[in-house]
Amino acid sequence: MKTLINLLLLFSFFTVFSQENKQIKDSIGKDILDNSYFVIENTLYKKAPNNLNSYKNISLGDITSIDLINSLEIVLFYSDFNSVIILDNQLNVIENIQFQDTILFVKKGITNKLWIYNYDARKIQLYDYKIKKATISSQVITDFEPIKMDGDFNSVRLIGANKTLVYNQYLNLIDTINH
Structure with a gap:
């Protein structure tokens, strides 16, 4: 009987211990202040040494990409609704951008700007989200998926299966890398 009780206690300990481990779905990275960013169940978390902040927007669907190049302007892209949310360092919304065209990729550019790949126009564009328009566009990109x-901040690379197109800050093609 004593052995049975010890076994039950042992198994209950393992069960409780295993339930404490949370699975991190996607570890995004760290910023220059060593804050960690991760996503669990479509919620972005920022873990700082003394606190934990979170952001979730269920109305826009799943987060497609997150850009942490500037932790004061975190870029979240929701491709299902062609939407971009820009968050501050406390994960409060700074900007909510709804694109009319189909956007495949979004990255942070220089101040108040985003690099976007506009699938409908087949161009990379530098989009100014304060004035709500593309200020610079590349030439039409053909025969490339x-x-x-x-x-x-100064360049953007469009990566395909067989080659990478490298553009400068003015969206001039400066290099084609075959791979």
């Missing part, structure tokens, strides 16, 4: 876009 992008699978990913990567960028920083």
Whole structure:
């Protein structure tokens, strides 16, 4: 009987212990202040040393991408609704942008601007979200199916299965990398 009680206690300990582990669906990364960002069940979390902030928007569907290049302007892209939400460092909404065209990729550009890949126009555009329009556009991109876009403040790279197109801050094609 004593052995049975010990076994029951042992199994209940393992059961309780295993339930305390939360699965992190997607670890996004860290900012320069060493705050961690992750997504659980379509909610963005920011874990700082002394607090935990979160942001969720169920009306826009699943988060397609998150750009942390500037932790003061975090960019969330929701492709289901062609929408971008820009958050401050406390995960409060700064801007809510609804695009009319089909947007495949969004990355943070310089101040108040976003690099977007407009699928309908087949162009990369530098979109100013304060004046609500594209200020610069690339030439039409033909015979190329992008699978990913990567960028920083001064350049953007459109990545395909066989090659990568590299553009400068004025959206001039400066390099084609075959892979």
